[in-house]
Amino acid sequence: MNVSRGEQRVLHVLARGGQIRHLRGDNGRIHHIDCFTHEGYVLSDCTLAVFAALKRKRLIESREGGPYRISRQGRLAVRAQTDNR
Numbered sequence: 469m470n471v472s473r474g475e476q477r478v479l480h481v482l483a484r485g486g487q488i489r490h491l492r493g494d495n496g497r498i499h500h501i502d503c504f505t506h507e508g509y510v511l512s513d514c515t516l517a518v519f520a521a522l523k524r525k526r527l528i529e530s531r532e533g534g535p536y537r538i539s540r541q542g543r544l545a546v547r548a549q550t551d552n553r
Contacts, residue, residue, distance in 0.1 A: 471545055475522055478514045479546040481505050482528065482538035488519060489535045 471479070482488070485506035493499040503514030519536075522528045527542035538546075 471525075471527070471547075472518075472521070474513050474515075474518050475527070476547060478503060478511065478518055478522060479527060479538060479542055481511050481514075482536075483543060483546050486511070487535040487537055488514065488528065490519075490530075 478488075481503060486504055488501050488503045490498045491500040498516075498519075501514065501516060501519050503511040505511060519528075522542070523536070525541075525545075527539055527545055528536045529539040530536045
């Protein structure tokens with residue numbers, strides 16, 4: 469599966485225990501997201517476009533209305549992170 473560099477960064481954060489918290493608008497759609505690392509820092513690379521791509525590819529999931537976390541399929545898609553960026 470093709471996963472972009474930005475998507476890989478978000479998947480790495482989620483694989484290490486991070487989460488994506490979302491806010492819904494009046495129409496019920498998600499209009500704002502924040503990606504938090506396990507340590508509580510905010511990842512600025514996580515945009516609505518990256519979030520939508522990860523959700524469309526079913527690499528992240530939300531259970532019972534909670535924050536989005538990495539899915540089993542996402543764990544299989546994540547590659548080893550190199551030090552070169």
